[in-house]
Amino acid sequence: MTAYSALAAVERTFQVMEILVGEVNGVSVTELENRTQLPKSVISRILTTLLEGGYVERDSKTRYYKLSFYFLSMAYRHINALEINDIFYPMLERIAKRTGELVQLAVVKKEGIFFIEKAEGTNPLRVASMLGQKAPYHATAVGKVWLASLTDQEVISIISQNGLKAYTEHTITDLDTLLKNLAEVRSKGYAIADQEINQDVIAVSVPITLDEQVVAMLVTAAPHFKMTASRIEELVHICREEVDLFDASLLRSFDLGYSPNKSGKITMP
Structure with a gap:
């Protein structure tokens, strides 16, 4: 196998694995073939290799493939080894206790923005977290x-x-509208997503900066009927208080943050 063909095989394998992410009921070979546009023979070889390695499992009844718990444990072990969650979680837990709402942490990397930690609030009406997901910008x-x-x-x-992909009927899909919205974010110092990624959910986010660069974000989310203007201001105030107390220099060794003018294309999910 040449170096080029080996690289192509790795890329195809990750292409298949990315489709399996989040598919708790599994995916058929035919669906993988349709979504990847790869030949069925290639899909079968990839799945056989992943199955033998324990990275995927096959349902004995449906014969659908899904990621294994072994693969999940690898991800958790890596996250724990980074120790970044140990730095952030105490702050998230305090915010969750003070607000009663779900609070999440997202970090900025060259590859995108990723939700890597959360703390659940005590309010009975909760929203689903985006832990582990890549955030549409x-x-x-x-x-x-x-x-x-x-x-x-x-x-x-x-x-x-x-x-500008539409996720709900409220998603901003016009560039001029987005630029105006971002101007408001710059003015206020925080951002709101009003049912733009999840229907009936409003989220509010504030930045965490290091060396004048946004490297991470806190975000609280709740059902839209609870998020009055005064409630949003309260959540922003609490998050800002916690960020002001947070020692961002602890993040210096994690290589967070990204400036697009230093590189090429950014991939939006």
Whole structure:
């Protein structure tokens, strides 16, 4: 096998694994073939290798494939080894106790914005977390916080490469509207996603900066009927208080943050 063919095999394997992420009921070979546009023979070889390695499992009845608990345990072991969650979790827990709402942490990397930790509130009416997911830049509060830290030209470049996917009827799908929204974010210092990624959920996010660069974001979310203007202001105030007390220098060794003018294309989920 040449170096090129080996690299292609790795890329195809990750292509299959990314489709399996979140598919708790599994995916058929035919669906994988349709979604990857890879030949069935290639899909079968990839799945056989992953199955033998214990990274996927096959349902004996449906014969669908899904990621294994072994693969999940590997991810958790890696996250624990990073120790970044140990730094953030006490702050998240305090915010969850003070607000009663779900609070999540997202970090900025070159590859995108990722939700890596959460703390659940005590309020009985809760919303689903996005833990482990990649955040769409234009449709999430955390994404808009980061976009607002860029220039309009940088934002336009990102959007021109990736477009503005509609996740709900409330998602911003017009560039001019997005730029106006980001101007408001810059002015207020926080971002709101009003049912733009999840129907009936409003999220509010504030930045965590290091060396004047946005490297992470806190976000609280709740059912939309609870998120009055005064409630949003209260959540922003609490999050800002906690961020002010947080020692961002602890993050210096984790290589967080990304400036698009230092590299090429940014991939939007």
